[in-house]
Structures are given as C-alpha cells and as structure tokens.
Amino acid sequence: MNAIATTQAISPETDPVDPAVPKTRKQGGGLGRYILVRFVLIFPTVFILVTMVFFLMRITGDPITASLGGKLPPAQLAQRIHEAGYDRPVIVQYLEYLGHIATGNFGNTITDGRPVTTILTTYGGATLELAFYALIVALIVGIPLGMLAAYFRDKYPDAILRIFAILWYATPVFFVGLLLKLVFSVWLDILPVAGRAGTRTELELQSLPHPTGIYLIDAISSGDPDAISDVLLHAVLPALALGFLTAGVFLRLVRTNVIGTLGTDYVDAARSRGVSEFRLVRKHAFKPALIPVITVIGLQVASLLGGAVLTETTFEWRGLGYELTQYLGARDFVAVQGIVALLAVIVAVTNFIVDIIAALIDPRVRY
Amino acid sequence: MTNVTTSRARSFVRGLPVIHQLRQSVGLQRGMLVTGLIIVAIFLLTAAFAPLIAPYGYAQLRDAHGYFGAQDPPGPKHLLGTTVGGYDVLSRVIWGSQTALLAIVIAVVLSIFIGVSLGVISGYLGGWLDRVLVVIADAVYAFPTLLLAIVAAIVISGGSSNLLGGVFAAGISITAVFIPQYFRVIRAEAVRIKSEAFVESAKVVGTSTIRIMFRHVFRNSTRSLPLIFTLNASESIFTLAALGFLGFGIEPTSAAEWGYDLNKSISDVTSGIWWTSIFPGAAIVLVVLGITLVGESLNDLSDPRLRTRRRAAGAASIADSAEPADISVQGGGPVDDEVAQFDELEGRA
Numbered sequence: 001m002n003a004i005a006t007t008q009a010i011s012p013e014t015d016p017v018d019p020a021v022p023k024t025r026k027q028g029g030g031l032g033r034y035i036l037v038r039f040v041l042i043f044p045t046v047f048i049l050v051t052m053v054f055f056l057m058r059i060t061g062d063p064i065t066a067s068l069g070g071k072l073p074p075a076q077l078a079q080r081i082h083e084a085g086y087d088r089p090v091i092v093q094y095l096e097y098l099g100h101i102a103t104g105n106f107g108n109t110i111t112d113g114r115p116v117t118t119i120l121t122t123y124g125g126a127t128l129e130l131a132f133y134a135l136i137v138a139l140i141v142g143i144p145l146g147m148l149a150a151y152f153r154d155k156y157p158d159a160i161l162r163i164f165a166i167l168w169y170a171t172p173v174f175f176v177g178l179l180l181k182l183v184f185s186v187w188l189d190i191l192p193v194a195g196r197a198g199t200r201t202e203l204e205l206q207s208l209p210h211p212t213g214i215y216l217i218d219a220i221s222s223g224d225p226d227a228i229s230d231v232l233l234h235a236v237l238p239a240l241a242l243g244f245l246t247a248g249v250f251l252r253l254v255r256t257n258v259i260g261t262l263g264t265d266y267v268d269a270a271r272s273r274g275v276s277e278f279r280l281v282r283k284h285a286f287k288p289a290l291i292p293v294i295t296v297i298g299l300q301v302a303s304l305l306g307g308a309v310l311t312e313t314t315f316e317w318r319g320l321g322y323e324l325t326q327y328l329g330a331r332d333f334v335a336v337q338g339i340v341a342l343l344a345v346i347v348a349v350t351n352f353i354v355d356i357i358a359a360l361i362d363p364r365v366r367y
Numbered sequence: 368m369t370n371v372t373t374s375r376a377r378s379f380v381r382g383l384p385v386i387h388q389l390r391q392s393v394g395l396q397r398g399m400l401v402t403g404l405i406i407v408a409i410f411l412l413t414a415a416f417a418p419l420i421a422p423y424g425y426a427q428l429r430d431a432h433g434y435f436g437a438q439d440p441p442g443p444k445h446l447l448g449t450t451v452g453g454y455d456v457l458s459r460v461i462w463g464s465q466t467a468l469l470a471i472v473i474a475v476v477l478s479i480f481i482g483v484s485l486g487v488i489s490g491y492l493g494g495w496l497d498r499v500l501v502v503i504a505d506a507v508y509a510f511p512t513l514l515l516a517i518v519a520a521i522v523i524s525g526g527s528s529n530l531l532g533g534v535f536a537a538g539i540s541i542t543a544v545f546i547p548q549y550f551r552v553i554r555a556e557a558v559r560i561k562s563e564a565f566v567e568s569a570k571v572v573g574t575s576t577i578r579i580m581f582r583h584v585f586r587n588s589t590r591s592l593p594l595i596f597t598l599n600a601s602e603s604i605f606t607l608a609a610l611g612f613l614g615f616g617i618e619p620t621s622a623a624e625w626g627y628d629l630n631k632s633i634s635d636v637t638s639g640i641w642w643t644s645i646f647p648g649a650a651i652v653l654v655v656l657g658i659t660l661v662g663e664s665l666n667d668l669s670d671p672r673l674r675t676r677r678r679a680a681g682a683a684s685i686a687d688s689a690e691p692a693d694i695s696v697q698g699g700g701p702v703d704d705e706v707a708q709f710d711e712l713e714g715r716a
Binding site: 044045048049052053056057059154159162166167169170171172174175178179181182185186187193194302303305306307309310313314324325328329333336340343344347 | 395502503505506507510511512513514517518519521522601605608609612613614615626629632633636637638639641644645648651652653655656659660663
C-alpha cells in the first residue's frame with residue numbers, strides 16, 4: 001500500500017539523471033563482494049522482523065488464551081498453556097522460537113494443529129501465482145502508458161493518464177476487486193465470481209500425481225484445455241485488481257524518469273541529429289528509466305504481498321493471504337505469527353534478488 | 368520597523384507550504400492542486416458537521432416508523448439504501464468521514480512526532496545509535512505495511528475493538544508503519560544539514576547540542592514534510608479501511624468505518640446488490656484522491672524538473688508574470704532560514 005511513498009523514496013536515489021546523490025559510497029569491490037554483503041545483510045533484516053513480531057505478539061499474552069480463552073475451563077486452559085510451554089520466561093520461549101525458525105520450524109497452528117510450513121507449501125503457490133499475474137498486468141499496462149505520458153508531457157493525454165494513475169492509486173485494491181466483480185461477474189456475467197478454479201477443475205488438478213499448487217502449471221501439465229481456460233478465467237479479475245494497483249506506480253515512475261532522461265545532454269545530442277521525438281522516448285530515454293523500475297519491482301513485492309492479502313479475501317482466492325485472514329478471525333496468533341514471519345523472509349529474499357539484478361544492470365549501485 | 372515586520376509576515380504567509388505552492392502553480396498543476404484542496408475541504412467539513420448532515424445515526428437501526436429493513440435499495444427514505452445489517456448507507460458514509468479523519472490525525476501526529484525526533488537525533492548525532500536505528504527502520508520499511516498494521520492492531524486491541532478506542536488502535540498501528548518513513552526522510556536531511564556552515568558556526572559560538580538539533584537542524588529539515596504528510600494521510604485511510612476489511616475494524620455500534628462496511632458487502636456484490644459497496648468505496652476513493660492530488664501537485668512543484676514554469680506555460684499566464692517567477696523553490700526557504708540563523712547568531716555574539 002505504500003505505493004507512492006516507495007516511488008518517491010526511491011526515484012531520487014537511483015535517478016539516472018542525477019548520479020550526484022548516490023545512496024552509498026563508491027568503492028572498489030567487485031560484484032562478488034557486493035552479492036556477499038547483500039546476502040549477509042538479509043539475516044539482520046529477517047532477525048529484526050522476526051524478533052519484533054515475536055515480542056509484539058507476546059505483549060498481549062499467550063496465544064492459547066487468545067484463541068481458546070473462554071472456550072475451555074480455566075484448569076484445562078492452564079494445562080494447555082503449560083504443555084505448550086507458554087508459562088516459561090519469555091526470553092526462554094524466544095530463544096527456543098529462534099532455534100525452531102533456524103531449522104525451518106515455524107510452529108503448529110493452535111486451532112487446527114497444522115504446521116505453518118505446510119500452510120506455506122499448500123497455499124504459497126496460489127499467492128505466488130496471483131502476485132506473478134499481477135506483476136505482468138502492471139508491467140504491460142504501466143510501462144507503455146508511462147512512456148506515453150512522458151511523450152505527451154503536460155498535454156491532455158498526459159493529464160488524462162495521470163488522473164487515471166491517481167485514481168488507480170486512490171482506489172483500494174479490495175474496492176477495485178468488488179467493482180470488477182460487480183461489473184464482470186454479476187452484471188455482464190462473463191467471468192467467475194470467486195475462487196481459483198471451478199469445482200470440477202479443482203478436483204481434477206488435485207488428482208494429478210504431483211500437483212505444484214500453481215494451478216496454471218498444473219492445468220497445463222494435465223493437458224486439459226478446459227482446465228487451462230477455467231484457471232485463466234478465474235485469474236483475470238484478481239490479477240487486474242492487484243495489477244492496477246502496481247500499474248499506477250509504474251506509470252508515474254516511468255513518466256518521471258523518462259521526462260528526467262529527456263532533459264539530459266545525450267538526448268539533446270540525439271535530438272540535434274534529427275532523431276524523432278518518439279524514437280527518443282522509445283529508445284534513448286526509456287532504457288535508463290527502466291533501472292528504477294527494477295528497483296521498485298523489488299519494493300513492490302512487499303506491497304504486492306500486502307495487496308494479495310486483500311485481493312485473496314475479496315476473491316476467496318485460497319492463498320497465504322486468505323489463510324492469514326481466516327486465522328486472524330479465529331485469533332490463532334501462532335499461525336498469524338508464522339505466516340507473517342514467513343512473508344518477512346520472502347520479502348527479504350526478494351529484495352536481495354532485485355538488488356543483485358539492479359547491480360548487474362547498473363554498476364553505480366554497487367558498494 | 369513595522370515595515371520589516373509586515374514584509375516578514377507576508378513572506379511568512381507566502382512561505383507556508385500549501386500557499387507558497389499555490390501561488391507558484393500554473394495551468395494543469397494549479398487545477399490539480401485546487402481540485403485536491405476542494406475535495407479535502409469537503410471531507411473536513413463533512414467530518415466536522417457529520418451530526419448535522421447525516422440523516423440518521425451511524426448505529427441507528429430504526430426510527431419512529433419502525434426498523435429500517437435490510438438491503439433496501441436507494442429510495443426517498445434512504446437515499447443510498449440500507450446495508451445487510453439494516454443501517455442507513457448514507458449516514459454511515461457520512462459518519463465514516465469522522466472516523467477516517469480521526470485515524471489520520473492520530474496516525475500522522477504520532478508518527479511525525481516520533482519519526483521526526485528520532486530522525487533528527489539519529490541523523491545529527493550519528494554513531495552506533497544511528498546505525499542501529501537505520502537497520503531497524505530499513506527492516507520495518509521493507510515489510511508489508513498491512514501485515515505490520517495487523518500485528519500492531521493485535522497488540523493494541525487484542526484483535527477486536529468494541530469501543531471508539533478501536534480508532535486509536537488503528538491510528539497507532541498505522542503509526543508503527545509510518546515512523547520509519549519519516550525517520551528516513553528527516554535523517555537524510557539532518558545528515559546533509561549538519562555539515563552546513565550555519566551549523567558549524569552555531570557550534571563555534573557554543574550553542575548546545577539540543578538547541579542545534581531542534582532549532583537549526585530540525586527547522587531546516589522539514590521541507591519535505593507536507594508531501595509525506597499527504598502520502599501518509601491517504602495511506603492511513605487505506606490502512607484503516609484494509610484493517611476493517613479484514614475484520615479488524617471497529618464494531619458498527621461504536622463508529623462508522625468504510626472498510627468494515629465494504630467487508631460486509633462482499634456477499635451483497637455476488638447477489639447484485641451494489642449500493643452497499645459502491646458508496647463507502649467511493650468515499651474512500653474521493654478522500655484519497657483529494658489528498659493525493661494535493662500531494663502530487665506539491666511534489667511536482669517542489670521538483671524543478673517536473674514543475675511547469677510560468678514562462679513555459681505560455682501566453683495564458685502572462686497576467687501573472689508581473690511577479691517574478693520563482694525558479695528555485697528548493698533554494699528559497701533554506702537560504703532565508705540560514706540568513707535568519709546568522710542574524711540571530713550575530714545578535715548573540
């Protein structure tokens with residue numbers, strides 16, 4: 001959701017026009033060293049987040065009372081708390097928790113006793129699939145429109161596009177979802193209302209020998225054209241809802257950066273040689289403007305995951321976000337803590353990958 | 368002497384964030400800024416006068432003629448229909464503006480206060496404290512806003528809120544998300560400013576560290592605050608609505624909240640009932656739109672590369688050009704401030 005904030009925060013740092021304000025000192029150091037440093041930096045990030053989430057969740061009391069308090073007699077409740085070890089000093093629990101996480105154990109949910117890691121493997125694919133579709137929608141819609149807006153800078157197509165971008169930004173992703181549902185599923189009745197696939201397809205995909213949990217891949221491997229189209233049709237509205245959110249960010253970012261690049265000397269040089277304005281935007285100004293887009297894709301992963309939680313709830317898309325909402329409703333804080341910690345790890349790792357890609361493209365980024 | 372004071376007062380008014388930019392804007396940018404300001408004004412008025420404007424209370428289920436009835440379509444009695452729970456949609460939309468405004472105020476005031484002080488201290492003092500704070504802020508910043516808000520909401524309210532305290536829970540959880548953003552921006556400014564000559568000279572004359580921090584560094588690092596303010600105001604509306612949408616909202620009996628109403632309308636949408644979702648949703652869009660338009664214009668106007676200059680805007684604005692175009696906003700403020708600082712220092716010495 002911090003879409004605009006990220007745009008603002010990142011564009012000056014990586015702005016191709018203004019290399020005078022690098023985020024970090026330029027030093028020798030090869031790519032290998034940079035990758036190593038960035039990799040090592042993942043650990044404090046994850047550590048801080050996990051620690052924060054752990055202690056915040058413990059301030060309110062133990063998770064068993066939260067989910068089962070009032071449903072069980074006090075004696076039984078105390079026994080459950082004792083069995084789970086929640087009556088020990090918090091610092092002991094914390095160290096144990098860190099030990100478990102280090103070995104990939106994120107705990108079991110209280111309400112239905114499933115390991116959190118199982119939830120990840122079962123529903124992670126769904127969230128990944130949704131985020132991937134949304135990213136594609138965002139890139140396809142956002143980048144060309146951003147270039148267009150830069151090309152028509154301050155003329156009416158630019159104004160219209162920018163107002164659209166602001167409108168997209170101003171519309172919460174769940175409201176976009178509800179509107180799309182209302183128009184395309186209820187009034188026009190051309191797309192399914194909710195879910196990841198029809199019941200028949202879902203059963204078919206689950207009966208596959210090795211389902212990946214990513215329905216599109218499963219559907220393709222099943223070879224059933226009906227299943228493929230069913231899965232794709234179900235994905236259209238959620239992907240649009242989540243993708244538009246990010247598309248607006250890309251539009252603004254590309255516009256700002258292309259306009260910035262268009263004012264540089266080398267573009268002026270090209271212009272003086274008679275290169276057409278359209279070609280200038282498409283060839284000369286576009287590529288340098290893409291570097292911040294790549295960085296922002298990384299930052300958008302965090303907001304895409306946040307948006308996915310809301311989109312999944314709107315469309316009953318059974319992914320991590322949908323599960324998270326269900327467990328929130330059940331006050332199952334072990335599950336919540338586990339899923340949140342996992343998402344933190346995913347965000348940290350994605351940021352690492354994006355930083356590496358950015359460094360490969362633009363050597364100035366390295367430190 | 369009076370001349371000096373009035374000209375100072377005038378330049379102070381001109382230097383105020385929004386007014387300064389409004390005077391500077393032209394054409395489309397001015398249109399955006401004015402539209403945004405109008406929407407924001409309507410929002411503020413609605414929130415202030417909600418009890419007078421709203422036909423019913425936010426938790427009112429019946430009037431003298433009996434119960435309202437659930438999911439009634441818009442009609443003369445209920446201009447925007449009623450919800451599945453039997454509330455009047457129009458009333459809840461209007462009352463919702465109050466909740467939203469309250470959340471913005473709590474969130475922004477708290478996070479500006481904490482984030483800015485931490486940023487100034489961390490940026491100016493540096494050292495290990497600075498490093499630790501930066502690592503923590505970066506870690507928090509990279510984390511999905513909504514998840515952090517959910518965790519904070521659990522901490523503050525235990526996950527449910529049946530009092531108006533729910534607004535505070537939402538406001539404070541939003542604060543947790545915003546502090547790192549203010550911190551980063553202000554810290555960067557503080558680091559830049561602390562090497563400026565006027566800070567050096569303040570040190571030389573023996574000004575105390577705390578005074579330098581809050582008088583010299585802080586006052587010169589607030590330039591970008593109006594922009595972040597608008598960003599975070601719209602984000603706090605989003606976060607409040609998202610929390611409500613996920614079931615962490617405020618109970619309908621304690622306050623009207625747009626996200627909660629949208630959550631209750633998910634199933635309405637499937638059966639073609641549009642009025643319960645469209646109106647609260649449109650309210651969110653409008654308010655965020657207004658705030659964003661203001662923020663967007665302020666951003667463009669403060670960035671010389673993006674600002675439409677008077678001269679470039681053509682003949683339409685020739686009437687305005689009697690007054691010299693202020694080409695560098697960025698330069699204006701701080702230089703004046705520096706001069707003021709020097710005056711003050713000389714007076715002391």
